Amino acid sequence: MKDKTLSVSAIQEGTVIDHIPANSLFDVINILKLDKLKSQITFGSNFLSKQLGRKAIVKIEGKFFSAEEINRISLVAPQAKLNIIHDYSVTEKHIVEVPDTIEGIAKCMNPKCITNNENVSTKFKVVDKQNVALKCHYCEKITDRKHLEIL
């Protein structure tokens, strides 16, 4: 318990993203382009979690996310929780929720889809929020978690 308290209070202003499935940590880094950020970032992975088995945590100093960025995370870490930190304490908590529709974030897995052949941004209806299954608004094919590619 001591470790957990220490790690959460370790940033002054910023965001802690908790409950990331351990195997999605690098997707989250990639999606949020954390490798491009100049701020101080701590990553932790393979913490034991009752809910996820093994989870990862990311703590980002001085960074707050927009709704669109949060949507991007929800595709690879649907149960992630965001803690907003001000002056070392958690002032807000957000549960990341998979939205009903996803626009311009994921790639359609169908190579014959119009979105992969013309300059058309992708649009999906989320048909399974738990396992992440996206039905393309255009070609009507399902892109599942296994084939999910973030743009």
Next chain:
Amino acid sequence: MKNKSLVSINDFSKEDYLAILETAAEFEKDPVQNILKGYVIATLFFEPSTRTRLSFESAINKLGGRVIGFTDAASSSVKKGESLKDTIITVANYSDLIVMRHPIEGSARYASEVSGVPIVNAGDGANQHPTQCLLDLYSIKKTQGTLENLNIALVGDLKYGRTVHSLLMAMSSFNPTFNFISPPELQMPSAYKSSLDDKGIKYYEHTNLEEALQYADIVYMTRVQKERFSDPMEYEKVKNAYILKNSMLEGTKDNLRILHPLPRVNEIDTDVDSNPKAYYFQQALNGVYTRQAIIAKILGLK
């Protein structure tokens, strides 16, 4: 329905289908009317499909409309690299309605979002071909007198067959019983079967064609294509098992009718053609009436 594009069979309700079928029946009685006088309808075929195009153009011509368009992408500005968006916006300026066929899936939905006039999808790759589905429904209703409670056998390539998937979804509103007859490699995808389970619709799977024929009101034949098999030996083993022959129709119900989206290759033996239960050529003619109805409804003329 007025000014609404017809892109996917899922866009329209059961009531919409029935209204189109009713109007199609009126056109069957009186197919030559001058209601499209002064209208220009574009038929944009980004890939060739002679049968579908001629059916649409016949429907338009019989109603006094004029047709502009192209028959394949090679003879259009697409060849110069024009985007689909630019082509559609431009042609929408010249026409009252656009009928389009395109090899890319989702192209018709996208076109409907950029076009100033309604789009009728005449096939977008392996995705949707809703006017085929509506003419199938019309043929079923016309031959059986109803769409309700029918026994429908779907035969051949049930895995990739676009027409059988659309027909299955559309008929699901009318309490059917389905028999699926296909080689194991080309079975109905589980997504469609679970959709039937959700609706409580009965279906049975067979690998033998003759098993299900005696119960059927409608037999819907499709072609088993060689290129669908990863192992050519498997194709050789099953290729003759899904060919309908006249002798197999003995003992079948009097009201049984055989449908096929055409073109047929060899999956229906020509000895079936003279059997009164063969209906595939009339089915193609029904396509003209159904397309007349779809166009007239969308333009608000019926």
